[in-house]
Amino acid sequence: MSQQCFRMKGTTLTSIVLDVLKFEPDEFEQQLATKIASAPQFFTRSSLILQINAAMSATEFELLVALCKKHQLQPMAVKGKVGALKATINDLGLSDISQSKSTDSQISPSEEGSTVTSTKESSESAEASGKPKIIDRPVRSGQQVYAQGGDLIIVAPVSEGAEILADGNIHVYGTMRGRALAGVKGDTQARIFCQQVEAELLSIAGRFVMQDTIQSQCWKQPAQAYLEDDTLVVSALV
Amino acid sequence: MAKIIVVTSGKGGVGKTTSSAAIATGLALQGHKTVVVDFDVGLRNLDLIMGCERRVVYDFVNVINKEATLNQALIKDKRTDGLFILPASQTRDKDALTMEGVQTVLDDLSKDFEFIICDSPAGIEQGAQMALYFADEAIVVTNPEVSSVRDSDRILGILQSKSMRAEQGKNVKEHLLLTRYNPDRVATAEMLSVADVEEILAVPLVGVIPESEAVLKASNQGAPVILDQESNAGQAYTDAVRRLLGETVEYRFIEAQKKGFFKRLLGGK
Numbered sequence A: 001m002s003q004q005c006f007r008m009k010g011t012t013l014t015s016i017v018l019d020v021l022k023f024e025p026d027e028f029e030q031q032l033a034t035k036i037a038s039a040p041q042f043f044t045r046s047s048l049i050l051q052i053n054a055a056m057s058a059t060e061f062e063l064l065v066a067l068c069k070k071h072q073l074q075p076m077a078v079k080g081k082v083g084a085l086k087a088t089i090n091d092l093g094l095s096d097i098s099q100s101k102s103t104d105s106q107i108s109p110s111e112e113g114s115t116v117t118s119t120k121e122s123s124e125s126a127e128a129s130g131k132p133k134i135i136d137r138p139v140r141s142g143q144q145v146y147a148q149g150g151d152l153i154i155v156a157p158v159s160e161g162a163e164i165l166a167d168g169n170i171h172v173y174g175t176m177r178g179r180a181l182a183g184v185k186g187d188t189q190a191r192i193f194c195q196q197v198e199a200e201l202l203s204i205a206g207r208f209v210m211q212d213t214i215q216s217q218c219w220k221q222p223a224q225a226y227l228e229d230d231t232l233v234v235s236a237l238v
Numbered sequence B: 001m002a003k004i005i006v007v008t009s010g011k012g013g014v015g016k017t018t019s020s021a022a023i024a025t026g027l028a029l030q031g032h033k034t035v036v037v038d039f040d041v042g043l044r045n046l047d048l049i050m051g052c053e054r055r056v057v058y059d060f061v062n063v064i065n066k067e068a069t070l071n072q073a074l075i076k077d078k079r080t081d082g083l084f085i086l087p088a089s090q091t092r093d094k095d096a097l098t099m100e101g102v103q104t105v106l107d108d109l110s111k112d113f114e115f116i117i118c119d120s121p122a123g124i125e126q127g128a129q130m131a132l133y134f135a136d137e138a139i140v141v142t143n144p145e146v147s148s149v150r151d152s153d154r155i156l157g158i159l160q161s162k163s164m165r166a167e168q169g170k171n172v173k174e175h176l177l178l179t180r181y182n183p184d185r186v187a188t189a190e191m192l193s194v195a196d197v198e199e200i201l202a203v204p205l206v207g208v209i210p211e212s213e214a215v216l217k218a219s220n221q222g223a224p225v226i227l228d229q230e231s232n233a234g235q236a237y238t239d240a241v242r243r244l245l246g247e248t249v250e251y252r253f254i255e256a257q258k259k260g261f262f263k264r265l266l267g268g269k
């Protein structure tokens, strides 16, 4: 018998959903550019799920995809009002996931439950100085906080459904119930420290563990996460 | 200047309108001139609970559209001095409220009242955001169950990012009001406990209202339950109002009742 060539595995990944509320090409492109400029490293080459909320023609949809690609985003799947677009979605090599279940969190600062910090702040101060960003109010479900160019320190709980990201390390002095992604630009030395870990997901430089794994390790305890030979390890603090 | 307090929840049917009516009445009973404003345009519920549905001539939307003056639309409560109701329209759609219109009305009310209580519609969309936008403080109504707690968390996030005070870099003061609390079901772990909810939401508690038949009875009679001081729920709302006004009041009705014969004989209700 010959050696096995592949294995099929299931996986869950965090990706960005672009919630298309209205598509007017010029306006759309302009807003997209502004958005990306607010956190270029975070958005560049991000894989993207397009959520179509208003009916659009095949041509409009093709243009939408082209604009995303032009701005270094990589649409991979489509959900929402895909009805008339099925053929086009197929032609463009995207997947139609309108039938599958997913839970979204809001990440756009211009939308509901937006980030705690203003985009201006993150692009000016954090990048130049690499100073840590300190947040002392709870990060709630639907909110996202991103510390660009440095560490993120949260002196409050992080709710289920909230997402915190940093180019550097993440510290959470409060219960950590949401998702934490450290070293989002690829820093494999980044770590996550939690006073009490009940996280949905912990990720360092793209490697991640989900809640099931964390539950069997240091659940509800002080813990840290770090990479060891490319594997994410969660271990008790102290 | 009035203090504007929004009563909000995210999830529907948790007791916002019941609480708005009770708290507004409680504040007026304590001598603070109060108006309760129905932001739930299209449903019109508050006037039923306040028992003034037959006296509604003009509503919030009429005032915004300048089809009536504020004084024409305000309804003076018959039972409680210093209490007024600004009803919502049943016939309009929920987009009838405009930001500028709401601001003008709240500014006018601010001149006359000490407290403006805003009864928010359910959800986290535009209607709920309009109700909380101008708030100085928020009462987040939560039932002791996971879905309600999660929605409260969501609305707290919106409050601290999308309200006017948040946009100005200020805080909106938060209060947690747990309603429909059933200590027996907490004891059997069917419901979350006060401590669980406080721990998850990290918001200071202002009251715990027990699940009580008196609430339904009160709304059928069109009299806010706080007027029924025989009931647990009525007393719990009075406690909550006193805490809102800054008093320290001990919590009642949060322990499971031992239904022993002697206990009842010795003064438990």
Ligand SMILES: Nc1ncnc2c1ncn2[C@@H]1O[C@H](COP(=O)(O)OP(=O)(O)OP(=O)(O)O)[C@@H](O)[C@H]1O
Residues within 6 Å of the ligand: B009, B011, B012, B013, B014, B015, B016, B017, B018, B019, B040, B045, B120, B121, B122, B179, B180, B181, B209, B210, B211, B212, B213, B215, B216, B219, B233
């Ligand atoms: N403490 C309580 N005990 C028992 N029933 C209650 C209690 N509080 C509220 N209810 C009942 O729950 C139902 C919903 O209450 P209410 O209308 O106040 O909620 P709401 O949050 O305003 O709803 P909506 O989201 O539809 O505006 C009503 O039938 C009310 O009688």
Ligand SMILES: [Mg+2]
Residues within 6 Å of the ligand: B016, B017, B018, B040, B045, B119, B120, B121
């Ligand atoms: Mg209501």
